[in-house]
Amino acid sequence: MTRTIHDLLPASGRAAVMGILNLTPDSFSDGGQLLAGGAFAPDRLLARARDMLEEGVDIFDVGGESTRPGASPVPVEEELARVVPAVRLLKRHFDRPVSVDTSEPAVIAAVAAEGADMINDVRALTRPGALAAAARAGLPVCVMHMRGTPLTMQDNPRYDNVVREVADYLDERVSACEAAGIRHDRIAIDPGFGFGKSLAHNLALFRHLGEFTARPLPVLIGVSRKGMVGDIVNRPVNERIVGSAALALLAAQRGARILRVHDVAATVDVLNVLEAV
Ligand code: 7PJ
Numbered sequence: 001m002t003r004t005i006h007d008l009l010p011a012s013g014r015a016a017v018m019g020i021l022n023l024t025p026d027s028f029s030d031g032g033q034l035l036a037g038g039a040f041a042p043d044r045l046l047a048r049a050r051d052m053l054e055e056g057v058d059i060f061d062v063g064g065e066s067t068r069p070g071a072s073p074v075p076v077e078e079e080l081a082r083v084v085p086a087v088r089l090l091k092r093h094f095d096r097p098v099s100v101d102t103s104e105p106a107v108i109a110a111v112a113a114e115g116a117d118m119i120n121d122v123r124a125l126t127r128p129g130a131l132a133a134a135a136r137a138g139l140p141v142c143v144m145h146m147r148g149t150p151l152t153m154q155d156n157p158r159y160d161n162v163v164r165e166v167a168d169y170l171d172e173r174v175s176a177c178e179a180a181g182i183r184h185d186r187i188a189i190d191p192g193f194g195f196g197k198s199l200a201h202n203l204a205l206f207r208h209l210g211e212f213t214a215r216p217l218p219v220l221i222g223v224s225r226k227g228m229v230g231d232i233v234n235r236p237v238n239e240r241i242v243g244s245a246a247l248a249l250l251a252a253q254r255g256a257r258i259l260r261v262h263d264v265a266a267t268v269d270v271l272n273v274l275e276a277v
Helices: 042-055 076-093 105-113 130-137 162-179 199-207 209-213 227-233 241-253 264-276
Strands: 016-022 059-063 098-101 118-121 141-144 187-190 258-261
Touching: 016 042, 016 264, 042 076, 042 264, 059 076, 059 118, 076 098, 076 105, 098 105, 105 130, 118 130, 130 162, 141 162, 162 187, 162 199, 162 209, 199 209, 199 227, 199 241, 227 241, 241 258, 241 264, 258 264
Parallel strands: 016 059, 016 258, 059 098, 098 118, 118 141, 141 187
Antiparallel strands: none
16 A cells, blocks of 8 residues: 555546535535435435435545534544444445544544545644544545634634735645655645635635645645535525535646535536646
8 A cells, every 4th residue: 555645636637626525414506415314324425425426526535523613522433423424335335445534543543444535634634643543544635724612713814915815835845744654745735714714815816826836745635515605606505516616626727635615516518628728
C-alpha cells in the first residue's frame, strides 16, 4: 500500500469529483437521507452511491459527524457505528476510492482497517493522536482550514488578511503532517470555504485560489450548496445546484484538483465543458 494522493485523481488531468455521502441526521442540505430512524441504512447508501457512480463520481466521501455551522460534537462510538459499516459496504460493492470525513484517531484507525483510501479532516489532524493515526494508516489526507469550531465558527469571524492567514495555517499543518511521517505526496490542502468565514472572506479566498493551487499540493474545494452559494444566487439550499456547479467550474479552471460536491452529474457536466473548450 503505497498510494499517493495523485493515485486517487483521474489520469486525464481533469479534476476529481468527490461525491458527498452524509451519514448524519442533521447536515444542512441532505441530513438524514441515508439513515432510517437515525440508524445507518445500507440500502439507501448503496442506492445513492450507485447513482453517483452512474453520474461519474471519482471518489466517495463518507462522513458521520455534521460540521455545519452550529452543529454539536458526535460521540466517537456513534461516529464509528455510522462510518465503519459504510466504508465496508462501499469497498465491497464499488471500485472507487473511499475518503472518510473525520477528525478522530479511533475512526481513522478503524476505517483504515476497512480499506478506506483517504482521510479528509476539517480540523486538519489537530486532535490529539490524529496525526499519528493518519501516519500509521499510511493514507492520503486532506487538511482543511477552519477558524473556531462548528458550534461558534460563524459568529463574526475576523481576519486581517484572510488569504495570508489561511495559507500560513495550511503551510503549518502540512509541515506538521510531514514531521509526523505523512509523505508530501499524500497531502491535499483545502482553504475551508464557510468554516469561520464571512461571504467577503470566502470570495477573497476564491479570487486568490491561484495562490493555493500554485503550491505543489493538490487543492480540494468544497462549496457545494453552501451559504456562500446561497448568498450569491439568493436561493434556498435545494436550489443551489447551478450556483454550486458554476463555482466548481471556476475552481477547476483555477487549478483545484478535487471538487467535493453533492451534485455529481452537474459537476461532471461543467468539467466536460471545461475540458472541451
Ligand atoms: C468540507 C468538508 C469542505 C473538506 C464539509 C458541507 C460541510 N471537507 N466537509 N472541505 N465541508 N475537505 O459539506 O457543507 O469544504 S461538511
